[in-house]
Every structure is written in C-alpha cells, then in structure tokens.
Amino acid sequence: MTQPWTLHDDRALPADPVTRPIAREIYQEIRGLPIVSMHGHVPVEWFADDTPFPDPAALLVTPDHYLMRMLVSQGAATLAELGVQPLDGSGVAETDPRAIWRRFCASWKAFRGTPTRFWMEHELVTIFGVTQRPSAETADTIYDQVAAEIAKPDFRPRALLDRFDIEVIGTTDPAWASLEHHHALAAEGFGARILPTFRPDPVLHLDNPTFTHDVLATGAAAGVDVVDYATYLDALRAQRLRFKAAGGTATDHGHYTADTTPLPDDDAARLFAAAFAGRPVSAAEVSAFAAHMLFQMAQMACEDGLVMQIHPGVERGHSREMTARYGADKGYDIPFAVEYTRALRPMLEAFGHHPNFRTIVFTLDEDVYSRELAPLAGVYPAMRLGAPWWFIDSPEAMRRFRETATETAGFLNLSGFVDDTRAFCSIPARHDLARRIDSGYLARLVAEHRLDLDEAIDTAHDLTYRLPRLAYEAR
Incomplete structure (x- = not known):
C-alpha cells in the first residue's frame, strides 16, 4: 500500500x-x-x-506565472492551453479547468528542486489535505478534493x-x-x-x-x-x-x-x-x-x-x-x-x-x-x-x-x-x-x-x- x-x-x-x-x-x-x-x-x-474561487486551476495555476513559465518551457502546455485568453480574442484558449489541472499535475516532475515545488506542496498538503503527489494518474482525484474545499464558505x-x-x-x-x-x-x-x-x-x-x-x-x-x-x-x-x-x-x-x-x-x-x-x-x-x-x-x-x-x-x-x-x-x-x-x-x-x-x-x-x-x-x-x-x-x-x-x-x-x-x-x-x-x-x-x-x-x-x-x- x-x-x-x-x-x-x-x-x-x-x-x-x-x-x-x-x-x-x-x-x-x-x-x-x-x-x-x-x-x-x-x-x-x-x-x-x-x-x-471558481475552480482549482483558476486559483492555483493560471494566476501563477512561476507555474506557467515552467510548463511552457517544458513544452507541456502553451499559454492558451493553460487558460490564458489572447488579448484580441482570437484563437481558442482552454476553458476546461480540469484539462488545465491535468497538464499541471502531469508535469509535477518538472518542479523538482524549485521553490515552486516547496510552495505548491505546502499548499496542497497543509491547506487542502491532499495525500497523493500530483501526477497524471492522481490529477482528477486531487482536482476533486481541491474543488470541494474551495466551495466551502x-x-x-x-x-x-x-x-x-x-x-x-x-x-x-x-x-x-x-x-x-x-x-x-x-x-x-x-x-x-x-x-x-x-x-x-x-x-x-x-x-x-x-x-x-x-x-x-x-x-x-x-x-x-x-x-x-x-x-x-x-x-x-x-x-x-x-x-x-x-x-x-x-x-x-x-x-x-x-x-x-x-x-x-x-x-x-x-x-x-x-x-x-x-x-x-x-x-x-x-x-x-x-x-x-x-x-x-x-x-x-x-x-x-x-x-x-x-x-x-x-x-x-x-x-x-x-x-x-x-x-x-x-x-x-x-x-x-x-x-x-x-x-x-x-x-x-x-x-x-x-x-x-x-x-x-x-x-x-x-x-x-x-x-x-x-x-x-x-x-x-x-x-x-x-x-x-x-x-x-x-x-x-x-x-x-x-x-x-x-x-x-x-x-x-x-x-x-x-x-x-x-x-x-x-x-x-x-x-x-x-x-x-x-x-x-x-x-x-x-x-x-x-x-x-x-x-x-x-x-x-x-x-x-x-x-x-x-x-x-x-x-
């Protein structure tokens, strides 16, 4: 186990x-x-x-340029795929927060050794009570747990x-x-x-x-x-x-x-x-x-x-x-x-x-x-x-x-x-x-x-x- x-x-x-x-x-x-x-x-x-807060991605991923720049640098996602809408309204930005969250979790390894890793694991464990490391396999479970927490008054x-x-x-x-x-x-x-x-x-x-x-x-x-x-x-x-x-x-x-x-x-x-x-x-x-x-x-x-x-x-x-x-x-x-x-x-x-x-x-x-x-x-x-x-x-x-x-x-x-x-x-x-x-x-x-x-x-x-x-x- x-x-x-x-x-x-x-x-x-x-x-x-x-x-x-x-x-x-x-x-x-x-x-x-x-x-x-x-x-x-x-x-x-x-x-x-x-x-x-609307959803886990809007709270924890999209506002954080530390996260976005690492994901972009790894080719794991474009800014549009992270939900950032072009200024002129052209193109299609990702609107599914769960899809954005999955991209973040699937690239958790990229944050090893960075302060972003320390901050994010502190948030997930101490604030949201997450007990599984982010990964492609755990992304949906963690998303649901965070979503349930942020819905509370x-x-x-x-x-x-x-x-x-x-x-x-x-x-x-x-x-x-x-x-x-x-x-x-x-x-x-x-x-x-x-x-x-x-x-x-x-x-x-x-x-x-x-x-x-x-x-x-x-x-x-x-x-x-x-x-x-x-x-x-x-x-x-x-x-x-x-x-x-x-x-x-x-x-x-x-x-x-x-x-x-x-x-x-x-x-x-x-x-x-x-x-x-x-x-x-x-x-x-x-x-x-x-x-x-x-x-x-x-x-x-x-x-x-x-x-x-x-x-x-x-x-x-x-x-x-x-x-x-x-x-x-x-x-x-x-x-x-x-x-x-x-x-x-x-x-x-x-x-x-x-x-x-x-x-x-x-x-x-x-x-x-x-x-x-x-x-x-x-x-x-x-x-x-x-x-x-x-x-x-x-x-x-x-x-x-x-x-x-x-x-x-x-x-x-x-x-x-x-x-x-x-x-x-x-x-x-x-x-x-x-x-x-x-x-x-x-x-x-x-x-x-x-x-x-x-x-x-x-x-x-x-x-x-x-x-x-x-x-x-x-x-």
Missing part, C-alpha cells in the same frame, strides 16, 4: 546535526507569528467581492485572511485607481488590514502606448484637469494623498533601471508635453524622464511620507510576440544586471537623510548585494534593503542574501520578508519557507558562537514580524 504523501517537519532546515536542533528551536518560536504581507499583487477585487478570500493568519496585506493598484473597493472594505472594518499601494509606472514612462489616456485617467481620479507638466505633477501628488487617506503606506516602482537623475524642469516639461500630445520621443528621452520622475517620486515621498519601493532590473515581456498576444505578467519577464551606486546617488544625496523619507530597494542581481546595496543601506538612514524576490525568492538565494548582505547592512537595515505574489494560497507557504531559511542561518551563527540563542530568537522575530511592520510604516 502506498504511503500517504506528507511533508517532513524539518524541510528546508539545515541538514547537519549540529545546527538543525538549534534551527528547530528558533523556528518554533516564529512559525506561528502572524503574516505581515506588505507588498503583493492579490487583486483587491477578490476581497471586495468575496466570492468563491470558509474558503472565501476574506475568510482566508483569518485562516492564513494574515494580519495585513498590501494590494498593488494603478495610479488612476478609484480606490472604491478599498473604501468599501474600510467601511466593513478591513481598512487597517487590506492596504492599497500606489503603482504609477505607466504614467512615468513616456513610451507607454496608452500614456496620455492613463495620465488623463489619473487626473480624473485625483480631481485634477491635466493639461501640462505642472498639472500632471499636481495630479500625482493628489492621487498619492488619496492612497494614503485610504490606508496606503507605500508606492511601488518597477523601473527599467535604478537611475534617479533629475532633469531641469524646462526639459521635463518639454518631454512631457511631447508625449502627452502624441509626438515621438527618443529612447534616451524616455529613460531620462523616467529617472527624473523617480527623483520626483522621492521628493513627493518626503512630503507625504509614503514608503518608496524600487524594483528595477527586469526586461519585461522579453518575448515581444507573447506579450503582444497575451499581455504582461505571463512569465516572460527576465532579469538583467543593474548598477545602483551611481544610479541612486542623486536621490540619496538629496533625501537619504531626510526624516520623512524611506525607500526600500530590491534587486534581482545578486552580485550587487555585498558590493552596492548592503553598503548603501548600511549608511543612509532612509534606505532599507528589500528581501530576495521573484527568481531569488528561493532557499539557496535567500541563504546567499543573508550571507552577503547581513555582514555589511546588519539585520535592522533590512525590510523583512516580502512575498510579492499574485498567488493568494502561496502566501503562507512563502512566508513559512522564509522563516525556515532564516532559522537555519541564525542557527549557524549560534553554533559558531557569533550570536547567543536568545539574540537569534529575537532577531528571528525582527525578520519575521517587526521589520516589515517598521519598514512599511508611513511617516
């Missing part, structure tokens, strides 16, 4: 017999702490509508906040968001628990095909008639304040580079006017304006106190064909090397010691942790170093982060863990993995007599709970 599928309680803890018991002790102290999920991409509509989005012990969760909302869903949630008592995050990227990049439309929409949401560069800035300031009034504590900026070099106001006004009128601007001008606006966002942060997150270094939509056909966030965003020391200098020289400014800087380029980002976070009071995210949100990369960043920045100049996910059910799994990796790292410091056990436990509480609360606290 096949043994039921279970998860080892020591998974992702150190393998050696000296540090493992210490890691267990540290982990037990933090495993039950509430989840602070200050930055992510779970749609606010899910909480506002609070409707049941206590599996709706708001109920999951309690089930997952999520104390606070941040959504990511466009600059032109009306915030009506957040207002409705606040009226129902969720205002301090579900927070908006201001994401202005489309209105800061002049090559956005819908730049003028999006700018006008932002102005309309803010109650500002945008006609020129000055009123454009007014709209951004007003909309930021609307986000803050709705409970928001942060902004988020996924710029191509980390450049923060400001332009003379006349040059910025000229470039804005050209793009706003639909006239062409060069690639160099697009980059210069984006850098200028990142500086402007920092200046506005000094005024309104919103925490500024910077996520550069991604070639978004690497496959132009797939992006044009299916849209963004389908697994084709690829990292590249980014320079930070000179790029952030204008912003940090101007605001790095400002008492009302806080920026959290992330990277997908591990080479810069010890060379650039840890030294910067280790001296500028306004800067915190963000947690590993996306492709380096994995056991080995998180260990490398602790080893390369901590010795220069210390623990207290870090942001704590940020899950940055669209996959709602993976949130507890991602936080659990981070807690296990931190416990292992701290256990090694105890074993090497570099920390006492009580210090390690206190630091684990910082990394898990206190630091993300502090890092994302609006001024």
Whole structure:
C-alpha cells in the first residue's frame, strides 16, 4: 500500500546535526507569528467581492506565472492551453479547468528542486489535505478534493485572511485607481488590514502606448484637469494623498533601471508635453524622464511620507510576440544586471537623510548585494534593503542574501520578508519557507558562537514580524 504523501517537519532546515536542533528551536518560536504581507499583487477585487474561487486551476495555476513559465518551457502546455485568453480574442484558449489541472499535475516532475515545488506542496498538503503527489494518474482525484474545499464558505478570500493568519496585506493598484473597493472594505472594518499601494509606472514612462489616456485617467481620479507638466505633477501628488487617506503606506516602482537623475524642469516639461500630445520621443528621452520622475517620486515621498519601493532590473515581456498576444505578467519577464551606486546617488544625496523619507530597494542581481546595496543601506538612514524576490525568492538565494548582505547592512537595515505574489494560497507557504531559511542561518551563527540563542530568537522575530511592520510604516 502506498504511503500517504506528507511533508517532513524539518524541510528546508539545515541538514547537519549540529545546527538543525538549534534551527528547530528558533523556528518554533516564529512559525506561528502572524503574516505581515506588505507588498503583493492579490487583486483587491477578490476581497471586495468575496466570492468563491471558481475552480482549482483558476486559483492555483493560471494566476501563477512561476507555474506557467515552467510548463511552457517544458513544452507541456502553451499559454492558451493553460487558460490564458489572447488579448484580441482570437484563437481558442482552454476553458476546461480540469484539462488545465491535468497538464499541471502531469508535469509535477518538472518542479523538482524549485521553490515552486516547496510552495505548491505546502499548499496542497497543509491547506487542502491532499495525500497523493500530483501526477497524471492522481490529477482528477486531487482536482476533486481541491474543488470541494474551495466551495466551502470558509474558503472565501476574506475568510482566508483569518485562516492564513494574515494580519495585513498590501494590494498593488494603478495610479488612476478609484480606490472604491478599498473604501468599501474600510467601511466593513478591513481598512487597517487590506492596504492599497500606489503603482504609477505607466504614467512615468513616456513610451507607454496608452500614456496620455492613463495620465488623463489619473487626473480624473485625483480631481485634477491635466493639461501640462505642472498639472500632471499636481495630479500625482493628489492621487498619492488619496492612497494614503485610504490606508496606503507605500508606492511601488518597477523601473527599467535604478537611475534617479533629475532633469531641469524646462526639459521635463518639454518631454512631457511631447508625449502627452502624441509626438515621438527618443529612447534616451524616455529613460531620462523616467529617472527624473523617480527623483520626483522621492521628493513627493518626503512630503507625504509614503514608503518608496524600487524594483528595477527586469526586461519585461522579453518575448515581444507573447506579450503582444497575451499581455504582461505571463512569465516572460527576465532579469538583467543593474548598477545602483551611481544610479541612486542623486536621490540619496538629496533625501537619504531626510526624516520623512524611506525607500526600500530590491534587486534581482545578486552580485550587487555585498558590493552596492548592503553598503548603501548600511549608511543612509532612509534606505532599507528589500528581501530576495521573484527568481531569488528561493532557499539557496535567500541563504546567499543573508550571507552577503547581513555582514555589511546588519539585520535592522533590512525590510523583512516580502512575498510579492499574485498567488493568494502561496502566501503562507512563502512566508513559512522564509522563516525556515532564516532559522537555519541564525542557527549557524549560534553554533559558531557569533550570536547567543536568545539574540537569534529575537532577531528571528525582527525578520519575521517587526521589520516589515517598521519598514512599511508611513511617516
């Protein structure tokens, strides 16, 4: 008889017999702490509508670009076969969720050794009570079990906040968001628990095909008639304040580079006017304006106190064909090397010691942790170093982060863990993995007599709970 599928309680803890018991002790102290999920991409509509999830594939497969990109890379499925509808409505996307689920389960082997495997097995076993590994043979049985679970009243989005012990969760909302869903949630008592995050990227990049439309929409949401560069800035300031009034504590900026070099106001006004009128601007001008606006966002942060997150270094939509056909966030965003020391200098020289400014800087380029980002976070009071995210949100990369960043920045100049996910059910799994990796790292410091056990436990509480609360606290 096949043994039921279970998860080892020591998974992702150190393998050696000296540090493992210490890691267990540290982990037990933090495993039950509430989840602070200050930055992510779970749609606010899910909480506002609070409707049941439609099916296992819509909940666990289609929103998760980690899953989709692996299946596509293996030739196990196309995006259309995973239920992604082409933007123009042409072609036929798979509409049978069971067929999508079968493709995922049949390719379970492809996820071995990946963080996706850890997250998904955590979800299936601990949330849904699955006792069989995914495979072509078990796909239908698992589908039925998950479907039965998500049909229960206590599996709706708001109920999951309690089930997952999520104390606070941040959504990511466009600059032109009306915030009506957040207002409705606040009226129902969720205002301090579900927070908006201001994401202005489309209105800061002049090559956005819908730049003028999006700018006008932002102005309309803010109650500002945008006609020129000055009123454009007014709209951004007003909309930021609307986000803050709705409970928001942060902004988020996924710029191509980390450049923060400001332009003379006349040059910025000229470039804005050209793009706003639909006239062409060069690639160099697009980059210069984006850098200028990142500086402007920092200046506005000094005024309104919103925490500024910077996520550069991604070639978004690497496959132009797939992006044009299916849209963004389908697994084709690829990292590249980014320079930070000179790029952030204008912003940090101007605001790095400002008492009302806080920026959290992330990277997908591990080479810069010890060379650039840890030294910067280790001296500028306004800067915190963000947690590993996306492709380096994995056991080995998180260990490398602790080893390369901590010795220069210390623990207290870090942001704590940020899950940055669209996959709602993976949130507890991602936080659990981070807690296990931190416990292992701290256990090694105890074993090497570099920390006492009580210090390690206190630091684990910082990394898990206190630091993300502090890092994302609006001024």
